[in-house]
Amino acid sequence: MTRAVVTGIGIASPNGLGPTAYWRATLHGEAAIKPITRFDSANYWAKIAGEVPGFEAGRHLQGRLLPQTDHMTRLTLVGTDWALRGAGVQPNDIPDTDIAVITAATAGGYEFGQRELQKLWHQGPEYVSAYQSFAWFYAVNTGQISIRHGTRGPGAVVVSEQAGGIDSIGHARRQLRKGVQLALTGGMDSSLCPWAWVAHQASGRLSRSNNPKRAYLPFDRDASGYVAGEGGAIMVLETPESAAGRPGTRIYGEIVGYASTFDSRMPSREPGLKRAAELALRDAGMDASEIDVVFADAAGIPELDKAEAEAIKGIFGPFGVPVTAPKTMTGRLFAGGGSLDVASAILSIYWSAIPPTVNVENPVPEYEIDLVMNEARHGKVKAALVLGRGKGGFNSAMVVREYR
Amino acid sequence: MSRRAVITGVGVVAPGGIGTKAYWKLLSEGRTATRIITHFDASPYRSRMAGEADFDPVREGLTPQEIRRLDRAAQFAVVAGREAMADSGIEFDQLDPGRIGVSLGTAVGCTTSLEREFIVGSDRGKYWEVDQSYAVPHLYDYFTPSSMATELAWVVGAEGPVSVVSTGCTSGLDSVGYAAELIMEGSADVVVTGGTEAPLSPITVVCFDVIRASSTRNDDPTTACRPFDKTRDGLVLGEGCAIIVLEELEHARARGAHIYGEVAGFASRCNAYHMTGLHPEGIEMSDAINIALKQARSDATDVGYINAHGSGTKQNDLHETAAFKRSLGAHAYKTPVSGFKSMIGHSLGAIGSLEIVGSLLAFEQDLIPPTANLHEPDPECDLDYTPLVAREKKVNTVLTVGSGFGGFQSAMVLKKVEGAGW
Numbered sequence: 001m002t003r004a005v006v007t008g009i010g011i012a013s014p015n016g017l018g019p020t021a022y023w024r025a026t027l028h029g030e031a032a033i034k035p036i037t038r039f040d041s042a043n044y045w046a047k048i049a050g051e052v053p054g055f056e057a058g059r060h061l062q063g064r065l066l067p068q069t070d071h072m073t074r075l076t077l078v079g080t081d082w083a084l085r086g087a088g089v090q091p092n093d094i095p096d097t098d099i100a101v102i103t104a105a106t107a108g109g110y111e112f113g114q115r116e117l118q119k120l121w122h123q124g125p126e127y128v129s130a131y132q133s134f135a136w137f138y139a140v141n142t143g144q145i146s147i148r149h150g151t152r153g154p155g156a157v158v159v160s161e162q163a164g165g166i167d168s169i170g171h172a173r174r175q176l177r178k179g180v181q182l183a184l185t186g187g188m189d190s191s192l193c194p195w196a197w198v199a200h201q202a203s204g205r206l207s208r209s210n211n212p213k214r215a216y217l218p219f220d221r222d223a224s225g226y227v228a229g230e231g232g233a234i235m236v237l238e239t240p241e242s243a244a245g246r247p248g249t250r251i252y253g254e255i256v257g258y259a260s261t262f263d264s265r266m267p268s269r270e271p272g273l274k275r276a277a278e279l280a281l282r283d284a285g286m287d288a289s290e291i292d293v294v295f296a297d298a299a300g301i302p303e304l305d306k307a308e309a310e311a312i313k314g315i316f317g318p319f320g321v322p323v324t325a326p327k328t329m330t331g332r333l334f335a336g337g338g339s340l341d342v343a344s345a346i347l348s349i350y351w352s353a354i355p356p357t358v359n360v361e362n363p364v365p366e367y368e369i370d371l372v373m374n375e376a377r378h379g380k381v382k383a384a385l386v387l388g389r390g391k392g393g394f395n396s397a398m399v400v401r402e403y404r
Numbered sequence: 405m406s407r408r409a410v411i412t413g414v415g416v417v418a419p420g421g422i423g424t425k426a427y428w429k430l431l432s433e434g435r436t437a438t439r440i441i442t443h444f445d446a447s448p449y450r451s452r453m454a455g456e457a458d459f460d461p462v463r464e465g466l467t468p469q470e471i472r473r474l475d476r477a478a479q480f481a482v483v484a485g486r487e488a489m490a491d492s493g494i495e496f497d498q499l500d501p502g503r504i505g506v507s508l509g510t511a512v513g514c515t516t517s518l519e520r521e522f523i524v525g526s527d528r529g530k531y532w533e534v535d536q537s538y539a540v541p542h543l544y545d546y547f548t549p550s551s552m553a554t555e556l557a558w559v560v561g562a563e564g565p566v567s568v569v570s571t572g573c574t575s576g577l578d579s580v581g582y583a584a585e586l587i588m589e590g591s592a593d594v595v596v597t598g599g600t601e602a603p604l605s606p607i608t609v610v611c612f613d614v615i616r617a618s619s620t621r622n623d624d625p626t627t628a629c630r631p632f633d634k635t636r637d638g639l640v641l642g643e644g645c646a647i648i649v650l651e652e653l654e655h656a657r658a659r660g661a662h663i664y665g666e667v668a669g670f671a672s673r674c675n676a677y678h679m680t681g682l683h684p685e686g687i688e689m690s691d692a693i694n695i696a697l698k699q700a701r702s703d704a705t706d707v708g709y710i711n712a713h714g715s716g717t718k719q720n721d722l723h724e725t726a727a728f729k730r731s732l733g734a735h736a737y738k739t740p741v742s743g744f745k746s747m748i749g750h751s752l753g754a755i756g757s758l759e760i761v762g763s764l765l766a767f768e769q770d771l772i773p774p775t776a777n778l779h780e781p782d783p784e785c786d787l788d789y790t791p792l793v794a795r796e797k798k799v800n801t802v803l804t805v806g807s808g809f810g811g812f813q814s815a816m817v818l819k820k821v822e823g824a825g826w
Contacts, residue, residue: 198543
């Protein structure tokens with residue numbers, strides 16, 4: 001079976017740009033949830049978010065791209081550049097038809113869309129941007145990456161809320177098995193504008209607390225919802241043979257298992273997260289005992305935390321495996337979150353350390369999970385399980401392992 | 405033994421009528437269902453026409469809560485989904501739900517609901533800071549289109565892999581290609597798939613207006629979409645949905661199912677060229693066709709009918725005509741081609757699935773639906789585009805293609821399955 005290894009990681013996270021800065025901040029538990037600055041949050045009950053600071057698109061992208069892109073596309077394009085640079089891929093290294101682009105989306109270019117909707121309804125149709133037709137739709141990032149890097153292989157976009165960031169990587173691995181050499185994959189999301197914010201609030205899932213240290217507390221007895229953030233990760237996924245074609249290419253780790261399931265609407269049915277994890281382990285040909293850490297979905301909503309803890313306990317036994325949620329530092333990043341968790345798991349293996357879950361002080365004892373709190377744990381990490389759930393019933397699981 | 409994905413159920417919501425029968429009647433008679441937009445006052449816009457579905461959610465059996473909660477596109481998916489499930493004859497509650505998946509295509513998701521709610525929350529664009537007190541409870545579900553896959557998965561009772569595939573105007577082909585991959589790799593035995601779109605709201609109409617991609621033949625809406633005709637002047641938007649029950653071949657055979665055909669080959673390509681423009685050589689679409697044919701173990705000469713993208717823009721007509729010639733060579737000239745958008749308009753992320761269903765019905769009926777409104781062939785488009793009148797022909801292999809913003813080019817090969825009750 002064709003193997004899939006990660007050779008490049010581009011990260012834009014509220015607590016760090018690029019894998020090095022991100023990993024340093026994450027291992028140190030540097031939280032980046034803060035009062036919103038991107039718009040005036042005075043009239044909204046939720047006032048904090050994980051914003052990516054210090055990102056100046058104009059420093060990285062040609063001027064002509066700026067009027068035609070939403071913030072989330074700019075993050076995606078820059079993240080992709082970094083991932084390719086990290087992987088040492090030069091143009092023409094790989095035939096353009098042998099490169100796939102598979103991204104995840106949740107909401108499209110919403111800030112761009114709000115601006116154009118406002119022009120349409122306040123000023124008139126003639127004021128709407130000629131770029132609106134593609135700048136806000138869900139497929140935009142795959143299209144823009146393909147154009148920027150001249151890739152002419154398969155392209156796809158999957159949408160399954162926060163689970164989508166994992167699904168996109170699973171689908172990219174499928175493309176490698178079908179014969180392409182390399183895939184650019186993952187997700188970056190950003191929807192920090194008033195119109196998106198009202199939608200986030202309407203989800204009923206945002207924390208009611210505006211104290212950055214007390215708002216997003218997965219598995220804690222005070223869990224009351226999550227904080228929304230922006231950013232994510234784009235990765236270079238390729239076959240080991242492809243990576244070997246560029247001597248000296250660093251291999252961070254390997255994607256060895258993936259599965260997705262869906263929750264029934266009937267309360268009598270068990271939620272699908274445990275089954276997704278079991279199927280991903282089976283796909284990897286691995287036993288639960290070989291997993292050194294679980295990167296949890298960590299919804300921060302009591303009933304969802306309970307369901308996830310039960311799934312983990314059901315597979316690994318009580319306190320059977322370290323569980324962590326570095327997303328407590330960044331907030332949930334939606335399509336970007338699943339892929340950033342996979343990137344974190346890969347970095348965990350590469351750097352032999354498990355990043356902590358911050359702010360959680362009182363994990364619910366009945367959950368019986370070994371939550372990595374406050375400080376990183378150092379030591380060999382050979383394999384990790386990443387869990388992700390999307391609102392509406394989506395469950396995805398991915399197993400990553402050291403490359404050998 | 406490799407697993408194969410076959411189609412055993414179809415359901416349709418389309419302009420011209422609800423249900424597969426009405427859809428086929430329209431296609432086979434070569435009638436058009438494009439008209440002046442009635443969903444809203446389109447008079448301020450450049451292009452004021454669309455293929456509208458006469459869809460009454462109450463008559464279609466949706467509950468008051470479903471009608472309140474679901475965007476029109478999700479309503480289509482539920483109604484067409486129920487038809488497809490019944491048509492398949494599968495007793496869904498007898499299957500292992502973990503082996504049932506859903507893969508739904510859409511290009512613009514719940515835009516119509518989002519725009520409606522934006523107008524209220526911003527008081528017609530007056531306020532950048534949208535008023536939170538006007539937010540409806542399902543606003544977040546409109547915000548991310550995966551909510552539509554959730555609704556369809558609930559109808560189906562799926563607990564296997566569920567996702568939305570959103571690749572613009574190729575979504576309706578790509579979602580079915582994705583579903584076929586789930587079956588072939590063994591992740592599911594049954595996947596309810598297809599595409600749905602209800603994009604007829606001002607913001608989407610304006611999107612196509614500002615780039616002058618849509619037709620301005622507002623004085624003659626029923627003939628406005630004219631693919632391959634030298635008088636064409638752009639696309640006409642549409643809405644609709646087609647849902648397809650895709651099933652593993654042996655699973656279908658074991659229950660003696662009626663099999664419409666097999667998704668024998670599928671490929672997608674990025675053109676790396678332009679977000680909205682197409683290169684006249686059609687290289688990437690041709691690449692996708694070649695790979696899909698290879699996967700289907702078919703030769704170019706096996707193709708008995710080409711279901712074209714046929715959006716009604718000159719750049720598209722030249723692009724795909726070149727791609728067909730590049731892939732099929734001399735055989736391209738002997739193969740009937742037709743475009744359904746001439747009749748039902750361009751329903752973005754749904755149209756690919758509507759075209760698959762129409763192509764399957766062509767198998768069944770030995771009849772190729774025509775390209776409507778094709779009276780004056782463009783001399784640069786020199787293939788056989790089946791003008792105006794349906795043509796009787798026995799076809800065993802169909803090629804259907806799609807092309808969309810973002811540079812996506814997709815091709816699918818559908819084949820009759822031997823020994824499947826033909």
